[in-house]
Every structure is written in C-alpha cells, then in structure tokens.
Amino acid sequence: MQLKIQYYALMREQAGRSEESLETSAATPADLYDELIRRYGFTLTREQLKVAVNSEFSDWSRRLTAGDAVVFIPPVAGG
Amino acid sequence: MQLKIQYYALMREQAGRSEESLETSAATPADLYDELIRRYGFTLTREQLKVAVNSEFSDWSRRLTAGDAVVFIPPVAGG
Amino acid sequence: MRFRFTQTAIDTTQARRELLDLGAGGYVSFEGWVRDHNEGQEVTRLEYEAFQELAVKEGERIVAEALRRFPVKHALCIHRVGALGLSDMAVWVGVSSAHRGEAFDACRFIIDEVKHRVPIWKKEHYRSGDSGWVNCERCAATPHHTHAHA
Amino acid sequence: MRFRFTQTAIDTTQARRELLDLGAGGYVSFEGWVRDHNEGQEVTRLEYEAFQELAVKEGERIVAEALRRFPVKHALCIHRVGALGLSDMAVWVGVSSAHRGEAFDACRFIIDEVKHRVPIWKKEHYRSGDSGWVNCERCAATPHHTHAHA
Numbered sequence: 001m002q003l004k005i006q007y008y009a010l011m012r013e014q015a016g017r018s019e020e021s022l023e024t025s026a027a028t029p030a031d032l033y034d035e036l037i038r039r040y041g042f043t044l045t046r047e048q049l050k051v052a053v054n055s056e057f058s059d060w061s062r063r064l065t066a067g068d069a070v071v072f073i074p075p076v077a078g079g
Numbered sequence: 080m081q082l083k084i085q086y087y088a089l090m091r092e093q094a095g096r097s098e099e100s101l102e103t104s105a106a107t108p109a110d111l112y113d114e115l116i117r118r119y120g121f122t123l124t125r126e127q128l129k130v131a132v133n134s135e136f137s138d139w140s141r142r143l144t145a146g147d148a149v150v151f152i153p154p155v156a157g158g
Numbered sequence: 159m160r161f162r163f164t165q166t167a168i169d170t171t172q173a174r175r176e177l178l179d180l181g182a183g184g185y186v187s188f189e190g191w192v193r194d195h196n197e198g199q200e201v202t203r204l205e206y207e208a209f210q211e212l213a214v215k216e217g218e219r220i221v222a223e224a225l226r227r228f229p230v231k232h233a234l235c236i237h238r239v240g241a242l243g244l245s246d247m248a249v250w251v252g253v254s255s256a257h258r259g260e261a262f263d264a265c266r267f268i269i270d271e272v273k274h275r276v277p278i279w280k281k282e283h284y285r286s287g288d289s290g291w292v293n294c295e296r297c298a299a300t301p302h303h304t305h306a307h308a
Numbered sequence: 309m310r311f312r313f314t315q316t317a318i319d320t321t322q323a324r325r326e327l328l329d330l331g332a333g334g335y336v337s338f339e340g341w342v343r344d345h346n347e348g349q350e351v352t353r354l355e356y357e358a359f360q361e362l363a364v365k366e367g368e369r370i371v372a373e374a375l376r377r378f379p380v381k382h383a384l385c386i387h388r389v390g391a392l393g394l395s396d397m398a399v400w401v402g403v404s405s406a407h408r409g410e411a412f413d414a415c416r417f418i419i420d421e422v423k424h425r426v427p428i429w430k431k432e433h434y435r436s437g438d439s440g441w442v443n444c445e446r447c448a449a450t451p452h453h454t455h456a457h458a
Contacts, residue, residue, distance in 0.1 A: 006359070008357060008358075008359055008427070008429060009357060009429035009431070009441050009444075010429075010441040010444050012357075044444070052359070052362050052427075055361040055362045055365065056362065056365070057362070057366075071359055071362070071427075073359065073362075073427050074429060074441070074443075074444055075443040075444060076423070076424065076425070076426060076427055076428055076429060076443065077423070077428065077429055077430050077441070077442035077443040078356075078358075078387060078398075078399060078422050078423050078426050078428035078430075079258075079340040079387075079398055079399040079419060079422060079423045079428075085209070087207060087208075087209055087277070087279060088207060088279035088281070088291050088294070089279075089291040089294050091207075123294070131209070131212050131277075134211040134212045134215065135212070135215070136212070136216075150209055150212070150277075152209065152212075152277050153279060153291070153293075153294055154293040154294055155273070155274065155275070155276060155277055155278055155279060155293065156273070156278065156279055156280050156291070156292035156293040157206075157208075157237060157248075157249060157272050157273050157276050157278035157280075158190040158237075158248060158249045158269060158272060158273045158278075158408075178395060180343070180344040180394055180395060181343060181344060181345065182341055182343065183340065183341055183342075183343035184338065184339070184340060184341070185338070185339040185340075185341060186336065186337070186338050186339075186415075187336070187337050187339075188334065188335070188336050188408065188411075188412075189334070189335040189336075189337075190333065190334060190335075190408070191332055191333055191334070191335060191404075192333075193330070193331060193332065193333035193406065194330040194331055195331065244330055245328060245330060254341075256343065258338065258340070258416075258419060261338075262338075262412060262415075262416050265336075265412075266408075266412050269408060
C-alpha cells in the first residue's frame with residue numbers, strides 16, 4: 001500500500017527530504033520505522049520518538065491503511 | 080515640640096487634611112496617635128496601623144524628637 | 159530605579175526594554191487591571207494614592223530581595239497613582255531570567271510583596287454611589303462606605 | 309484559535325487585546341527569548357520548525373486544559389517559526405483572570421506543557437560553527453553536532 005510520510009527536524013535532515021509517498025508492506029508504524037531506519041540510517045531509536053497518523057498521536061501498533069499520513073516525532077523543544 | 084504629620088487615604092478623609100504641623104507633648108508615635116484619635120475620631124485602631132517616622136517604618140515606642148515627620152499607615156491595598 | 163510611580167498610563171513597551179538581556183531566555187510580566195467588581199460590589203472607577211517617599215524605598219527593597227532570592231537577570235515594578243477607570247492598568251511587574259521558572263517565581267514574589275508591604279491605597283467607587291477604601295472594611299468600627307447620597 | 313503560529317514577529321499588543329475582560333483583575337504573560345548561550349555553547353541564531361497541523365491541535369488542547377483546571381478568563385499562546393536571531397521572541401503566552409494567582413498558574417502550565425508536548429523543534433547555530441537540534445543530543449547514538457566545516 002501507499003503511505004505518505006513527512007519528516008521534521010533531525011529526521012528531515014537525515015532522510016534528505018521533508019516528505020515522500022512510499023509503497024510499503026509495513027503493517028504498523030513500528031514496522032514502518034524499522035524499514036525507514038534501514039533506508040536512512042536514522043540515529044533516533046523508536047523509544048525516543050512519538051508517532052502521528054493522520055495528524056493525531058498514535059500507537060506504534062496501530063494498523064496502517066492505504067493513504068495514511070505518518071509522521072515520526074523527535075523529542076520536542078518548543079519555546 | 081513641633082512635629083509634621085501626613086495623612087493618607089481613609090485617615091486623610093477623616094482628618095480633613097493631608098498634612099499639618101502640630102505642637103505636641105507626645106513622646107512616642109503611640110502617644111501621638113492617642114492624641115490624634117481624640118481630635119479626629121479616627122476609626123482605625125492602632126493595631127491596624129503601621130507608623131513611619133522620617134519616611135522609614137518605625138516602632139510605636141520610638142522616642143520622637145522635634146521636627147520628626149510622622150505618617151500613620153492604614154492597611155495597604157496596592158495593585 | 160527598579161520601583162517607581164507614574165501619574166499616567168504605564169508604558170510597558172519602554173519598561174520591558176529595560177529588562178532585555180542577551181542571556182535571558184524567559185520574561186514574565188504581570189499587569190494588575192481595574193476590575194468591574196470587588197467583593198460583590200460593582201466598581202465604576204478607582205483612585206490610588208501612595209506615600210511615595212516610603213513606597214519607593216519599600217518597593218526598591220522588594221525588587222532587591224527578589225533579585226537576591228531568585229537567579230534572575232532584571233526586575234522592575236511600576237505603579238500608577240491617581241484616578242483610574244475600568245480596565246486601566248494599575249501596576250506592572252516584569253522579570254527577565256535565563257530560565258523561566260525563576261522569572262515566574264520572582265514576578266509573583268514581587269507583586270505579592272508589593273500588595274502587602276508598599277504604602278499604596280485604593281478607593282473604590284461603586285455603581286450604588288458608595289465608595290470605600292479597600293482593606294479598611296474590616297478595620298473600621300463603623301461601616302466603611304461613605305454614602306455619597308447620605 | 310487559542311494557539312497559533314506566526315512566521316513573523318509576534319504582535320503582543322494585539323494578542324494582549326484578545327485577553328481584555330472587564331472582570332479580569334490580573335494578567336500574566338510569558339515570553340521566550342532567544343538566549344546567547346545554551347548548555348555551554350554560544351548561540352548565534354536559531355531555526356524553529358513545527359508539525360503545524362498536529363501542533364495547533366495539541367496547543368489548543370493545552371490551552372483548553374488550562375481553562376478547565378484554573379478559573380481564568382482567557383488564555384492564548386502564539387509560537388513563532390522560521391529563522392530567529394538573538395533576543396527575538398520565540399513564544400508568547402498570555403492569561404487574564406479575576407485573581408492573579410490563577411493567571412500565574414495557568415500561564416506557567418501552558419508554557420510547560422507546550423515545551424513538552426507540542427511538536428516544535430529548534431536547531432541552534434553556535435559561534436563554533438556547529439549546530440544541533442535541541443533535546444536530540446541525548447537521543448543520538450552518534451554525536452549530534454553537524455560539523456559545518458567537516
């Protein structure tokens with residue numbers, strides 16, 4: 001299935017892009033991150049991230065469906 | 080001896096003046112307030128006031144000297 | 159002067175400028191506004207008066223205490239006196255510091271102490287026509303309201 | 309909208325106006341300023357970026373929580389994104405309330421929660437030529453500083 005992925009901050013720099021559409025068989029955000037970490041060599045471990053699906057915080061074990069927009073969220077630092 | 084007395088807020092209204100020079104034999108601010116309460120009928124008791132002599136907070140038992148400037152301080156309400 | 163009075167509107171833009179510091183990452187300010195009610199009465203306007211000579215000394219002491227107790231960069235308090243209408247700003251406190259926690263603590267400390275220790279008084283005028291010196295209602299043996307129409 | 313982003317300087321005069329209330333006697337505001345140092349490094353400038361769609365939702369939830377937890381009148385938070393220089397204002401929070409204690413508590417709650425929960429990131433640029441994403445230094449297995457001259 002096709003997913004839309006956005007990258008921010010350190011992950012944007014490490015991925016070398018701010019978004020992409022990806023054809024994947026990853027069933028969950030956790031699976032997806034494992035796939036992406038192999039592709040881009042992200043230095044952040046999954047334990048350090050949160051994940052959002054369709055602009056809401058999500059569980060890592062949520063079942064993804066075609067067209068979902070996924071964002072991995074590095075440690076925040078507003079203000 | 081001659082003292083200078085300033086009145087503020089409720090006490091100014093009750094005394095009908097904001098300052099005066101007074102010839103008195105009061106030895107302390109406490110004595111002075113007893114004298115003034117008889118003259119002006121102040122409704123504030125001494126326990127409700129603080130007193131300043133020469134623009135610094137003072138004890139009620141301080142010995143007054145000629146020319147001292149005395150201010151009785153009703154409960155404050157800044158801000 | 160880290161505590162001062164003004165007879166006119168408090169210029170917070172200018173006051174804030176005095177607290178700027180390249181090492182400050184947090185800035186907290188407090189404004190006291192004239193409310194339309196107090197203790198069940200509808201307020202229409204206020205008058206503030208101060209024993210300014212002592213008030214400035216005591217205010218300076220409070221700000222100096224805040225600077226000693228909390229690791230902040232700068233602090234300033236400005237109090238207005240005279241006649242104020244609803245929503246007018248009666249007092250302003252500003253604090254800048256490296257970290258925000260201390261700026262909150264110091265700002266709150268200053269306004270709390272100013273309200274308790276600095277010789278400033280306010281007379282509230284009510285829609286009913288009454289008026290009263292705030293905090294003197296419990297002080298007076300007789301009722302504190304002067305009936306304007308009495 | 310009680311939480312929003314701006315690409316340009318935060319207009320605090322306009323923002324404060326949104327909090328005016330005849331029943332409010334206290335107003336507390338917080339400003340986050342760009343400091344010239346952080347964790348021993350000399351900072352020269354910053355870049356902020358946000359996942360705005362989620363950030364606005366989460367920011368709104370924080371302000372709504374503050375309004376539920378504390379008896380305040382109004383609250384608002386504005387965060388800047390983009391490139392900022394030293395002393396620039398990165399974030400502003402304002403709260404008005406009948407009594408000052410609640411305004412302090414709510415303002416502090418909002419900025420604390422925003423800093424912990426809202427997806428905003430900042431990259432610091434240092435005098436040394438290094439740069440780094442704040443809070444990611446402990447996250448990375450490898451050093452977080454990108455050596456501009458490497």
